[in-house]
Amino acid sequence: MTARERVAELHEIRERILRGPDDKATEAQHAKGKLTARERIGLLLDEGSFHEVEPLRRHRAQGFGLEAKRPYTDGVIVGWGTVHGRTVFVYAHDFRIFGGALGEAHAQKIHKIMDMAIAAGAPLVSLNDGAGARIQEGVTALAGYGGIFQRNTRASGVIPQISVMLGPCAGGAAYSPALTDFVFMVRETSQMFITGPDVVQAVTGEKISQNGLGGADVHSSVSGVSHFVHDDEQSCIDEVRYLLSLLPQNNREAPPAGPAGDPVERRNDSLLDLVPADGNRPYDMRAVIEEVVDDGEYLEVGEHWATNVICALARIDGHVTGLIANQPQSLAGVLDIDASDKAARFVQTCDAFNIPLVTLLDVPGFLPGVDQEHGGIIRHGAKLLYAYCAATVPRISLILRKAYGGAYIVMDSRSIGADLAYAWPTNEIAVMGAEGAANVIFRREIAAAEDPESMRAQRIKEYRNELMHPYYGAERGLVDDVIDPAETRAVLAAGLAMLRAKHADLPSRKHGNQPM
Secondary structure (H helix, E strand, O other), X not given: OOHHHHHHHHHHHHHHHHHOOOHHHHHHHHHOOOOOHHHHHHHHOOOOOXXXXXXXXXXXXXXXXXXXXXXXXXXXXXXXXEEOOEEEEEEEEOOOOHHHOEOHHHHHHHHHHHHHHHHHOOOEEEEEOOOOEOHHHOHHHHHHHHHHHHHHHHHOOOOOEEEEEOOEEEHHHHHHHHHOOEEEEEOOXXXXXXXXXXXXXXXXXXXXXXXXXXXXXXXXXXXXXXXXXXXXXXXXXXXXXXXXXXXXXXXXXXXXXXXXXXXXXXXXXXXXXXXXXXXXXXXXXXXXXXXXXXXXXXXXXXXXXXOOEEEEEEEEOOEEEEEEEEOOOOHHHOEOHHHHHHHHHHHHHHHHOOOOEEEEEEEOOXXXXXXXXXXXXXXXXXXXXXHHHHOOOOEEEEEEEEEEHHHHHHOOOHHHOOOEEEEOOOOEEEOOOHHHHHHHHOHHHHXXXXXXXXXXXXXXXXXXXXXXXXXXXXXXXXXXXXXXXXXXXXXXXXXXXXXXXXXXXXXXXXXXXXXX
């Protein structure tokens, strides 16, 4: 063949690769409400920016009819492109080929693109739609997953890793998304589980559907495995692009700063009416966040799980900031097992990628109860404590109302290393509420009084006036200043700007021993 004929042959092969296996497979994919792997990559990356790696790769497996079926790409498309002009690496399972199942060649392509992402210091996005290990290839396929897990761990805290679940993900394959920083799911079409419904029924007798066992709503609101849930692939991938705009390329860079169109000195007068002075009255902490951040825009992480704590990414004065806040509308904003886990993970993620932290406190304590104690609230709460103590990024805490007991200390108090600690005039920092404290301290005196209720009311008032007035913490250096709520945005922006050059030296050690 001449050179021109070879080139023509190459173009014909490339066209065949781009078309995919056959039209029926594509129609079947669309009939399920799912896009093809290349359509998904087209939505994720800037138009025309995708560079594919190893499109000509084919498996070498023998037996069970595999030798007669050797499609190009081997069921996974890998490469790099740009999102908002910045390099991003991606791999996408092609469900039309072997159901997206992973074999040796398939795994080696993923290993290669993961190694490239780590070496280039750029985010990695996986578009998952696969049926697990390719059974016909036996243990070789399982070893391929081991290589992925090893690279997920090596990349952890080095480059952002985002898993987008757009189909099934069963068995050991589910551990790769669990090792990444953020997990997205789409309702009805994506599921994750270690053992499927058939196995569950055979072992336990429980009958359950795939979505009931490991669907998007289950993992976004019950298990906490998924951080984001969407109704369709388009909106899901759009939000992945938005998340990438808030993250740095790697752990050596700062997140991208945006234009500060919202005046930093903008007053927050509405906060004076939004947050009730009465500590027993609920309000929506999201409204506080909207008032303080640039243009009221933020991206909440884990919105539907452990709703008593809010974790969000936003910009203040154009700079990306992580916000952790108690939510008085849910369980009065107490910390429990799930909330501690959720906030701890978010703190660690922000710290890994140089995102400063702002903590908004209105916390009455840890949730009491036998289930919480037996479930290990001590070690789960310690995770959050450990995460804050280990974080070296700029940290600012702001007490809006209640800050009681161990929960106050754990939520980035000055004593565990917050760089700046502020409070509103409505703050109450104490071991516990005045009512509970008076009942403990003056128990005998109240019991012996002629009018116990009158004596109790008197002692509660005394305790509140002596130890819970808004300036008690400031007088003892536990907060740096008591601020006007209307000046919250300006105060936070000034503190973050001052701390932008913060540098913290860590002790020499292999790694800490985080609570289990």
